[in-house]
Amino acid sequence: MRDGRKKISRLNLLENGYQVALDMGAHDIVILMLGSTVSGSSTGTHNYPPPTRSIELNEEYDENWTIWLELITHGHTFGNPYNFCTRVDDSTLTSFTITTADTCFWEFLASIATHAEAGAFILLPKSNWDLRLCIPMQPVFGQQPENIHVIWGFALFPKASGNYVQKSMEACSGAQVITEILGHLNYHSTVDDTTTIPRHMPRMSSLLLVRSVADRPEVIPPKTSHLALVGQFVEIPWYSCVDMSYGIRTAQIATSQLTGIPLLDDKHGHTGSTTRSTLRMLFWR
Ligand SMILES: Cc1cc2nc3c(=O)[nH]c(=O)nc-3n(C[C@H](O)[C@H](O)[C@H](O)COP(=O)(O)OP(=O)(O)OC[C@H]3O[C@@H](n4cnc5c(N)ncnc54)[C@H](O)[C@@H]3O)c2cc1C
Structure with missing residues (x-):
């Protein structure tokens, strides 16, 4: 905590099976990816079905949600991953x-x-x-x-x-x-x-699940410093989150806000393409 704002001081990483601690410098910024629709996926072959596997939250392979689950223990402004990662009956x-x-x-x-x-x-x-x-x-x-x-x-x-x-x-x-x-x-x-x-x-359509307003955190969470959140589970008002451009836009906003670089024009502008995006989304689902 610095100036009343939360800041990440150390990252505990797992690199090639080894635990590594990375201390953050005063000017370092941290950009975190939250969740993934590929979480828990399994692939079959022409001759065999995909192997069934348990998709309990805390199992090691499900690292896609661990950062987010850790973040929410530090405050209420980091959204609610449980809304997206626990409802596999609806998102498979x-x-x-x-x-x-x-x-x-x-x-x-x-x-x-x-x-x-x-x-x-x-x-x-x-x-x-x-x-x-x-x-x-x-x-x-x-x-x-x-x-x-x-x-x-x-x-x-x-x-x-x-x-x-x-x-x-x-x-x-x-x-x-x-x-x-x-x-x-x-x-x-x-x-x-x-x-x-x-x-x-099992979580392919989790990004489209019904949610509360606060379930997706903002790109720059309030009362934080040097920190941004990106990916398909982060809030950008009036954007539909169905395709690749959404995650890219969260990254553009994150780097712009943290470094002061002007925000690039939105080539997929939400005002012009909301209807088209919505139709595409409905078409998919
Ligand atoms: C079948 C299918 C077809 C699609 N077709 C299109 C299309 O035609 N056009 C389009 O625009 N989009 C399409 N999409 C959607 C598109 O794939 C997604 O929008 C895009 O992959 C999102 O990219 P991302 O990098 O934000 O997230 P992801 O692709 O989910 O990548 C995030 C990666 O980070 C990893 N990760 C997360 N947390 C951690 C951690 N703590 N440690 C280590 N690794 C971690 C995840 O395992 C994952 O590999 C399609 C999706 C599917 C499944």
């Missing part, structure tokens, strides 16, 4: 990628995709899992060969039993996920040279 999604060299399958998908700003989407409205496919512009990756196409998608209700595969999506291998998708698409040909990787994400 299962996502997947499909990597295919099957030209017929790719051309079929491209022919039925509807175009939207965030990518071309295929909604499968009769799916018990509530499946959505996104067909991004290709190539997605710099080194991606021309004959390979990459698709991603997600399901909002992965605990439900599938329409074509009689089990929950959480318990499905990638091969079973694509079997379910092909059933909904009425695609009866064989799909060759295609790999589907499922990923269970």
Whole structure:
């Protein structure tokens, strides 16, 4: 505490398994990332479902929330991580990628995709899992060969039993996920040279959960010094937090406020794009 303002004097870090204490100098600033939507995620393979794992808060792997949980023991101005990290029944999604060299399958998908700003989407409205496919512009990756196409998608209700595969999506291998998708698409040909990787994400939509006004802390918490908070769980009034630009904006505000560098223009200006962002968010959820 200095001048009535809280300041971080030491960081206790874990580096390569070793505990390291880092003392802060008088002019050092600390920018902390709070939480993550990838917390607790597990990845399966084409032949196996994602491994199930416990997602208790204090387990070692869940380091995504430890800084925030520690911060709230120092005052009421640091928000409420529990609102976001404990409600996995409401925040779980299962996502997947499909990597295919099957030209017929790719051309079929491209022919039925509807175009939207965030990518071309295929909604499968009769799916018990509530499946959505996104067909991004290709190539997605710099080194991606021309004959390979990459698709991603997600399901909002992965605990439900599938329409074509009689089990929950959480318990499905990638091969079973694509079997379910092909059933909904009425695609009866064989799909060759295609790999589907499922990923269970228990906190994927945690950033969109209903919250109280004070659950997200401000970028510069009141009565603190040399400290800023960034990421998708930090408050910026009138911004929708659904995509990458939100975390970037919190970092721009943090560096501007702490160093005096003028705040960059907001290329995703909230006044002009609120409606568009909201529509995109609703489209996703
Ligand atoms: C399937 C999917 C598709 C998406 N598509 C798009 C898209 O098309 N466009 C778009 O703009 N956005 C998209 N998003 C959202 C986008 O991924 C997020 O907005 C972005 O990843 C947020 O970045 P971030 O760095 O703020 O947080 P994160 O990506 O969550 O990264 C934070 C990192 O910090 C780590 N971390 C946190 N705390 C600690 C700690 N104490 N110690 C060590 N490490 C820690 C976390 O483990 C994590 O790796 C998508 C997300 C998903 C899941």
